[in-house]
Amino acid sequence: MTTTPATSSAPPPSPSPSTSDMEAERKQRFRKILQSHIPEALQGGGKKEEDVMQLVDQLIFYEEVGDGKDEVQINEQAQLQELDETGRLTVTAHSLAAHFSTLEPTALDRAASKLDSDCKLWLSRLFRFKDSVPVYHDKRYEGLAKIGQLALYTRYPKYATEGFEALYSRPPVIYVSAAAPPGLGQYLCQQLGLPRSCCCLVPCNTMFGASSKMDVAMLEKLIEDDIASAKTPVLLVAYAGTPIVGHVDNLNRLQEISKANNIWLHVEGNNLATLTMFSIPTSVESALSGDSITLDLSRWLGVPSLPYITLFKDSDQALTEAAGLTTVDARLQLKCLPLWMCLQSLGHEGMVERIKASSDLAKILFEQLDKLSTIKQISREKRKPDREVRNVKDLISKAISALLVFEIVTPTVVFKYAEDSTAPGAVVAPYSSIRVEDSNQEKDAVYFDALNTWLAEALQASNPRVPIDLVEVDKEGVCIRYSPLESAQIRGTTKEDVEQFVESLQSNLSVLNATTVQRKKFRSIVTSHENLRLIDLDSWAGLGAVSYFPETHCGKEGELTDKEKVEINNLNSELVHKLKAQDTAFSTGLSQDGIVCVRFGLVTSDTDVEELVSLVYGTGKEVEESSKFLETMSEVIRKGIQEANKELEKENTEKLMHEGVLRQVPVVSSLLNWFSPTKEQVKGRTFNLTSGKIIPTVDTYKYHMQLQEDGSQSPSSPTTPKMNGDLPAAVTDSTSAAEVKAKLATQSSESSLPPATSEDLPDVVAEGQAAEESGAVAT
Numbered sequence: 001m002t003t004t005p006a007t008s009s010a011p012p013p014s015p016s017p018s019t020s021d022m023e024a025e026r027k028q029r030f031r032k033i034l035q036s037h038i039p040e041a042l043q044g045g046g047k048k049e050e051d052v053m054q055l056v057d058q059l060i061f062y063e064e065v066g067d068g069k070d071e072v073q074i075n076e077q078a079q080l081q082e083l084d085e086t087g088r089l090t091v092t093a094h095s096l097a098a099h100f101s102t103l104e105p106t107a108l109d110r111a112a113s114k115l116d117s118d119c120k121l122w123l124s125r126l127f128r129f130k131d132s133v134p135v136y137h138d139k140r141y142e143g144l145a146k147i148g149q150l151a152l153y154t155r156y157p158k159y160a161t162e163g164f165e166a167l168y169s170r171p172p173v174i175y176v177s178a179a180a181p182p183g184l185g186q187y188l189c190q191q192l193g194l195p196r197s198c199c200c201l202v203p204c205n206t207m208f209g210a211s212s213k214m215d216v217a218m219l220e221k222l223i224e225d226d227i228a229s230a231k232t233p234v235l236l237v238a239y240a241g242t243p244i245v246g247h248v249d250n251l252n253r254l255q256e257i258s259k260a261n262n263i264w265l266h267v268e269g270n271n272l273a274t275l276t277m278f279s280i281p282t283s284v285e286s287a288l289s290g291d292s293i294t295l296d297l298s299r300w301l302g303v304p305s306l307p308y309i310t311l312f313k314d315s316d317q318a319l320t321e322a323a324g325l326t327t328v329d330a331r332l333q334l335k336c337l338p339l340w341m342c343l344q345s346l347g348h349e350g351m352v353e354r355i356k357a358s359s360d361l362a363k364i365l366f367e368q369l370d371k372l373s374t375i376k377q378i379s380r381e382k383r384k385p386d387r388e389v390r391n392v393k394d395l396i397s398k399a400i401s402a403l404l405v406f407e408i409v410t411p412t413v414v415f416k417y418a419e420d421s422t423a424p425g426a427v428v429a430p431y432s433s434i435r436v437e438d439s440n441q442e443k444d445a446v447y448f449d450a451l452n453t454w455l456a457e458a459l460q461a462s463n464p465r466v467p468i469d470l471v472e473v474d475k476e477g478v479c480i481r482y483s484p485l486e487s488a489q490i491r492g493t494t495k496e497d498v499e500q501f502v503e504s505l506q507s508n509l510s511v512l513n514a515t516t517v518q519r520k521k522f523r524s525i526v527t528s529h530e531n532l533r534l535i536d537l538d539s540w541a542g543l544g545a546v547s548y549f550p551e552t553h554c555g556k557e558g559e560l561t562d563k564e565k566v567e568i569n570n571l572n573s574e575l576v577h578k579l580k581a582q583d584t585a586f587s588t589g590l591s592q593d594g595i596v597c598v599r600f601g602l603v604t605s606d607t608d609v610e611e612l613v614s615l616v617y618g619t620g621k622e623v624e625e626s627s628k629f630l631e632t633m634s635e636v637i638r639k640g641i642q643e644a645n646k647e648l649e650k651e652n653t654e655k656l657m658h659e660g661v662l663r664q665v666p667v668v669s670s671l672l673n674w675f676s677p678t679k680e681q682v683k684g685r686t687f688n689l690t691s692g693k694i695i696p697t698v699d700t701y702k703y704h705m706q707l708q709e710d711g712s713q714s715p716s717s718p719t720t721p722k723m724n725g726d727l728p729a730a731v732t733d734s735t736s737a738a739e740v741k742a743k744l745a746t747q748s749s750e751s752s753l754p755p756a757t758s759e760d761l762p763d764v765v766a767e768g769q770a771a772e773e774s775g776a777v778a779t
Helices: 017-035 048-062 085-099 105-126 141-157 183-190 216-228 251-261 270-276 282-289 297-301 316-324 330-369 392-404 441-462 484-491 496-529 562-582 608-658 666-675 698-703 739-749 763-774
Strands: 062-065 071-074 132-137 173-177 199-202 231-239 264-268 290-293 308-313 375-377 413-417 467-473 475-481 531-534 544-548 585-590 598-599 685-688 695-696
Touching: 048 062, 085 330, 105 132, 105 141, 105 251, 105 308, 105 330, 132 141, 132 330, 141 173, 141 231, 141 264, 141 290, 141 308, 141 531, 173 183, 183 199, 199 216, 216 231, 216 251, 251 264, 251 282, 270 282, 270 290, 270 330, 270 484, 297 330, 297 484, 330 375, 330 413, 330 484, 330 496, 330 544, 413 441, 413 467, 441 467, 441 475, 441 496, 496 531, 496 544, 496 608, 531 608, 544 562, 544 608, 562 585, 562 598, 562 608
Parallel strands: 173 199, 173 231, 231 264, 264 290
Antiparallel strands: 062 071, 132 308, 290 308, 375 413, 413 475, 467 475, 531 544, 544 598, 585 598, 685 695
């Protein structure tokens, strides 16, 4: 019986550390290749909550700077507004709406239906718009586009089945006020799939009434022309508070025209907020008879992230569903949860309190602006004077009108700085046939636009809690706009802030008034100086601008060459640089002709304009004189360089004639210099800036001193060295070597010394003799 030896099963050998590292590295490279198309921020297994919140913090409160965007700094403009209790509740509602979407369908539908029905009832009652249906949207004019779709379904019964063919025979027309934001008509046509010819822009009043109100007579004429042209009027967009000025259209007349022509009337504007008040203003009350309105509760109540709301009167539920104005999706119905919680928190009295507070701020500002003679109010409509009471009947009718007509100040304030309306002057009635032509009227309008721009910037910098905007108003130019309904509740503006704003306005007006008064005096003073030229910089909000012309260029303003313009620009640039060192109110400007000028800033009432102009004139003279000296010096140096070049060429020619051609060859010259060395001397020349002459430096190196042209030694050498007797007193750059030799010989004979030979004289004399023998030096 044979037995087999027992074998023990040994575990497989474990891989070495180097092999496992190589395997991990290989997998990492393979994973990197597979994720090469994924953005770097999303690669990997995700980030923790703390890291994500830190990224959000960096996204909002930090910004990248530098060319390579490699530096990060704090964004000072990113400041979150403080929220009140209602605001915090609304922000929480957005999170709850997202969380509620995880409910079971049955519970979700029940809650969403309750929210939708409550908001529908509350909004129709709060704004007195009975039997209306709300549409919630995030974009400003998205609801209006849907209303346009409903209007098409209403006027064209076959539009739902035939589409564009139903519109082809009688194209639709949409009427939009000229005071509407630019591009609104084009936006509506794009959303409705209509050509731009279907949008008709209705002009505003030109003769009577407010300048931003729709011209009712023109609207009627346009409607008649369109009907006669086989077109169908469909939609009319009117305003209860135009976007810029805040005027209210004649809604009563527009409603009559719309009913007569079966047109859908849609109303927008900030004044619709007053519909929630206990007493409705008469001018806005007619909006209740319209077909739809758009509300912006987020701005009016100062609550963040509330949706826009469009209320419309539902006449046919089938057409409403076809236009997409209703929804049965519970998740979409949850969009009204923030609005539901906001209305619950404020209540009716809370809404009225906030809207009335904003209107009161506008009223305070209106009353303060009435006291300023240089402020022109654009948004306040001029009221017709009351008829004189002559009998009891007039008294009773006036009392009844006061009871029936309730008006509040428009919550939009638009004003601008203008000339003093109380100042004496010719006043021409607008209806008069006389027309006063003023050639400078257009320039003055541009100048006052610049002043209003400066005023708005100054007011905004000193009063951040009263946000203002710069707007362009037709026939008025640049104006300043403040709308408390849009910003007061968000910024927390108070009456004290408005009063401080008025104080800041008054202080800035004193500067503007002084500048405009001194401007005419400034222009007359400048014209009295021959070298100063007035430069028209209409966009510059200051005293004015001048350019200094040198005497050689006076009277040649229109015939300047490019070189002369460069000289004038350099002079004026240096002039501004020197003036800035004395007063920072001066700055550099540029005219339309490309001439650099000196700009004068704003001045106060105690500023001496004549002294300012004299300062510019005197400094310009100094700069002109210094520039002349530099021009003369540059000319002297240029001529000296040319003369030195000629002498160097002459010296090279003489050296070639004296030494021969062989000494100029590199190898041969070395051999010749070794057999027969030449006498080397240091040669050079100095340029005298005073006289403009080139002086050889032979005497300087020989006598170790500088010899002046008048023969006096330089201050650095107190005593004159004696070499074979005193040198002549008059040794100048024009003294030839022969003359030096003759004078030295005369001195030696007078002192009874032995006759001087060429070896006893200085080298310069020996050189002079050699030069005379060669004929190179002229006596």
